[in-house]
Amino acid sequence: MAIPPRPEGRGTSPKIGMKTLVLSGANHGFAASAEVISDFLTQEADLSVTLTDDKNALMDLADYDVCVFGTGFTRAARQEDGTVAQLPELATEQEDALFQFVEQGSGLVGIHGTAWCIGGRAVDLIGGHANWHPPGDTFTVNVINRDHRITRDIPDFEVEDEIYMSAYDPEIQILATAEWSDKQHPLAWTKPYGNGRVFYTALGHGPGTFQNPTMQQLIANAIRWAGQTN
Numbered sequence: 001m002a003i004p005p006r007p008e009g010r011g012t013s014p015k016i017g018m019k020t021l022v023l024s025g026a027n028h029g030f031a032a033s034a035e036v037i038s039d040f041l042t043q044e045a046d047l048s049v050t051l052t053d054d055k056n057a058l059m060d061l062a063d064y065d066v067c068v069f070g071t072g073f074t075r076a077a078r079q080e081d082g083t084v085a086q087l088p089e090l091a092t093e094q095e096d097a098l099f100q101f102v103e104q105g106s107g108l109v110g111i112h113g114t115a116w117c118i119g120g121r122a123v124d125l126i127g128g129h130a131n132w133h134p135p136g137d138t139f140t141v142n143v144i145n146r147d148h149r150i151t152r153d154i155p156d157f158e159v160e161d162e163i164y165m166s167a168y169d170p171e172i173q174i175l176a177t178a179e180w181s182d183k184q185h186p187l188a189w190t191k192p193y194g195n196g197r198v199f200y201t202a203l204g205h206g207p208g209t210f211q212n213p214t215m216q217q218l219i220a221n222a223i224r225w226a227g228q229t230n
Contacts, residue, residue, distance in 0.1 A: 017048040024053040025071035028113030065227035070111030103194030107226025112204035128168030157214035164202040
């Protein structure tokens with residue numbers, strides 16, 4: 001069931017601006033985070049935001065510039081023998097539509113679980129993947145690239161979250177990292193995909209991360225960057 005429109009200023013907004021779809025959903029606990037993301041993005045005068053949990057919205061992205069995607073490509077399902085299998089979260093046609101949307105020149109802002117336990121073309125789209133992380137903790141996010149439009153005005157900031165141990169394409173442009181076990185691990189990066197642009201952050205295990213004003217600015221900047229055509 002799609003989330004019904006909320007009053008103007010609290011979610012779906014008719015104002016003119018970069019059109020952004022925030023796809024909510026229970027997978028990876030993203031529904032609570034999506035509400036927070038939609039609320040703060042709606043306050044940005046240059047963004048027009050739609051929040052929905054209807055995955056079929058991916059089949060009709062022609063009017064959007066950017067998709068914020070945090071429900072992921074796979075979901076964990078316990079099998080009869082007690083093992084856990086990773087099953088597709090999207091129908092094939094929904095997934096195809098998302099890939100085509102980006103490849104043809106639009107933007108994707110991937111959040112946290114989007115890169116969890118994925119393979120194949122999803123890794124090619126996002127630029128990396130993870131299947132393990134140490135226990136959640138409070139840590140500093142270090143901005144290591146201040147020349148990029150997304151992070152030029154973003155200071156280092158502290159969050160309570162998870163640090164994914166990501167395997168990633170060496171061609172991605174890493175924007176921010178965090179330290180664990182005396183090593184820096186990438187937590188935000190960008191990459192091209194076809195004619196489109198992808199921003200991904202491994203941050204976002206819970207809605208508290210998105211209540212941080214610096215994180216809010218990072219996401220808003222990422223949307224503006226991903227939705228540009230030059």
